[in-house]
Structure formats: C-alpha cells, structure tokens
Ligand SMILES: Nc1nc2c(ncn2[C@@H]2O[C@H](COP(=O)(O)OP(=O)(O)O)[C@@H](O)[C@H]2O)c(=O)[nH]1
C-alpha cells in the first residue's frame with residue numbers, strides 16, 4: 001500500500017503549466033533525484049530544473065513543492081513538480097520517476113489514499129470527481145457543498161442522534177437497576193424525528209441525481225408533428241433537419257445542453273408510424289428504445305390535424321413515463337384542441353406551442369424545468385445511488401426499531417439501531433466494501 005505513486009495531474013495537452021505529482025513514503029527521495037535544487041523544507045517552492053539521471057540532460061524548468069505527511073492531499077508525503085504544460089516533457093518526467101522506483105498511479109488513487117488516510121470521507125471524495133466533471137454551474141455548486149462537508153455533517157448529525165438513543169437503551173439493558181428506565185414514548189418520538197431527517201435528505205436525491213448526472217428528455221410523437229423543429233427551438237440552434245416530407249428524421253438526434261443549470265440531453269426521435277421502409281423501421285426501433293430510457297418524454301401532437309387512432313396508440317407507449325403533452329402548430333387553424341387532449345390525459349401537463357413561430361416554447365421550458373426540479377432549494381443534496389440506498393436501509397431499520405420499542409425487546413431495538421448506523425457508515429465510508437470503492441474511484445482520471 002505504501003508504495004510511491006506518480007502521475008501527471010493536469011489534463012493532457014498544451015498548457016501554461018503541467019503538474020507531476022508523487023505520493024508515498026519515497027516521494028521526496030525519488031523526486032529529488034531528478035530535481036536540481038535541494039528540497040530542504042516542506043511547503044516551500046523551489047525553482048530548479050528536471051534532468052535525466054542517466055544522461056544529465058536538462059528537460060524542463062520546474063517548481064518543486066514538498067508536502068510532508070500528514071499535511072498533504074493524500075495524507076502521505078507528496079511532491080508536486082510544476083512544469084510546463086506539454087505532453088512529452090511530462091511523459092518523460094513520469095517515466096524517469098518510474099525508473100527510480102515510483103509506480104504509475106491508478107485512476108483516482110491519490111483521492112483513494114486521501115480517503116483511506118482519513119483526509120476526507122467518501123462523500124467528500126466523490127464530490128471531488130463531481131466538481132471536476134461538473135458540466136453546469138449548478139452542478140458545480142452542488143459538488144462544492146458536498147466537498148465542504150454539507151452532506152457529511154447532516155449524516156453526522158443523524159448518527160449522533162441515533163447514538164444517543166442507542167446509549168439510553170443500552171444503558172437500561174446493562175444496568176437495569178441504576179438507570180431510569182427508558183420512556184418508550186420518548187424514544188419513539190426521538191426515532192420518529194430522526195426518520196424525518198433521513199426522509200428529508202432522501203428527498204434530495206431526485207434533484208441531486210438530475211443535476212449531477214443529467215436528465216434525458218425525449219421528444220416523441222407521430223411523423224411530421226414538429227419534433228425536429230421543437231428540438232432546434234429548445235437547443236437554440238438548427239441541429240436536426242426539418243422538412244415537410246414525413247419520415248425525414250430516421251435516426252435519433254441528440255444534444256446535451258446546459259438547461260438552466262441542469263445538464264439536459266434532448267433527444268429527437270424518428271416519428272413513429274407504420275412503415276415498410278427498412279431504414280425508417282430501424283429508426284422506429286431506436287425511437288422506442290429512447291422512450292424507454294427517457295427520464296421525461298415530450299409527447300407531441302399536431303393541432304392542425306384531427307386526432308387519429310394511431311396518436312392514441314402511440315400515447316400508450318409513453319404511459320407511466322414522466323410525460324409532458326405538447327400540442328404543436330397552434331399557429332395554424334386548429335382542429336385538435338387542448339380540451340380534446342384534456343379528456344385523454346387527465347391531470348397531465350399539456351402545453352400549447354408553435355415550435356415554428358417559437359411561441360409557448362419558454363412556457364414549455366418552465367414546465368420541463370419544474371418537472372425536473374420541483375421546489376428546488378439550494379440545500380446539500382445526495383447524488384449517488386449508494387447514498388440513496390444506504391439512507392433507505394437506515395430508514396427501514398429505524399422504522400423497525402420504532403415498531404418494537406417498549407415491547408420488552410430492547411436488545412432487538414439496539415440491534416436495529418446499530419444496523420441503521422452501519423448503513424449510514426456506508427455513505428461516509430467507514431463501513432464500505434472494496435467493490436463500492438473500486439466503482440467510485442474508477443470514475444476518476446489518473447492523476448486525481
Ligand atoms: N405551421 C407550423 N408548422 C410547423 C410547426 N412545427 C413544425 N412545422 C412544420 O411541420 C413540418 C414537419 O416538421 P418536423 O419538425 O420535421 O416534424 P417531425 O417529423 O416531427 O420532426 C415542417 O414543414 C415544419 O416546418 C409549427 O409550429 N407551425
């Protein structure tokens with residue numbers, strides 16, 4: 001474990017600076033071998049040059065900084081060599097360091113070591129990658145909150161509350177004579193309150209996931225209702241070919257944009273109609289698949305045409321999906337009214353637009369936004385499935401405990417509470433399997 005790892009920590013390409021980072025017990029001695037100045041003290045910047053140990057050839061000027069364990073990113077000895085941001089000079093430097101005994105770091109290994117050495121918990125470690133990969137400002141802010149302990153402190157608070165109940169119960173088990181017997185109603189109240197806090201945190205998952213992982217919005221409907229026109233209107237540029245010839249879009253056309261802070265992938269589908277054309281049939285298959293994978297479906301109708309049976313057939317395909325009904329071409333003489341659709345789609349959002357004249361598109365955007373982030377407030381959000389599942393498990397154990405409190409089964413209550421604590425420990429990482437760690441850190445790049 002305590003071997004010394006090395007990697008280029010800046011993006012591969014051409015830039016002002018490029019950083020080679022080492023971490024491990026031999027970081028300083030290895031780095032020193034190729035750096036011209038003596039690195040005497042930690043946290044001081046030394047200006048010198050990198051040279052090839054074998055040929056003594058100079059490679060690049062560099063600033064070396066040594067961070068002595070445990071006061072470093074990983075908690076181990078770390079050396080950062082700030083060089084010019086080229087590709088070859090950095091590659092050669094890494095090769096030299098490997099030749100001197102360092103090992104190329106695996107994906108996320110620096111952060112993994114930081115986690116294992118207690119420099120950050122698992123939520124904060126994941127926030128590092130979320131911050132790096134944030135595609136929108138909102139996503140970045142969510143990641144920052146998590147990085148600076150926003151979610152961790154919520155979990156800690158909940159844990160403390162559970163621990164306090166646990167110690168009351170354990171006290172009465174261990175010293176039944178000395179301690180005032182626990183009042184079951186009081187305990188129940190406390191457990192109920194803790195459950196509420198967990199539920200509150202759980203309810204942030206939808207927003208957290210949407211903002212961090214993005215949302216797929218699929219535009220579906222019959223051919224020629226204006227799907228491609230709407231895609232272009234939503235993207236604000238002409239991405240898809242629009243034509244009066246039905247069946248023009250034969251493949252799914254998609255594009256991700258920053259949709260008011262949410263990374264949204266809009267997907268335009270081939271119109272779905274019975275066809276004998278082979279390519280169009282393939283397109284139809286893809287459309288159906290896209291609908292299946294959609295988070296939200298915009299189901300479109302043409303207001304200038306009467307409703308047909310196949311419209312209704314198609315609408316069935318998207319039943320059970322998060323759906324917004326869009327009535328397009330309202331600039332033309334109307335043959336299909338909103339009221340007609342109201343009867344078919346009771347209690348669903350129906351938005352009237354003219355994609356061509358860009359009328360009602362802003363309204364539609366608002367409806368989409370509210371579907372993704374209803375009542376959004378900037379609180380710390382949970383974003384990963386593991387966090388959601390673990391909170392859910394903790395909640396189940398608490399509810400179970402609540403049920404049996406006061407029934408003379410204090411040992412069982414205490415077991416449930418300990419299980420709840422274990423579930424929470426998965427989120428912060430005290431109690432996490434290597435598999436989960438592998439999955440998490442494989443999302444990182446090398447050098448992070
Ligand atoms: N009048 C009118 N025509 C539209 C509107 N939206 C699309 N169209 C036209 O309808 C035809 C089909 O549009 P297109 O976006 O290719 O439909 P798709 O097959 O569903 O992708 C084109 O001639 C568009 O210009 C609209 O809101 N009003």
Ligand SMILES: [Mg+2]
Pocket residue numbers: 227228229240241242248249269270271
């Ligand atoms: Mg089209």
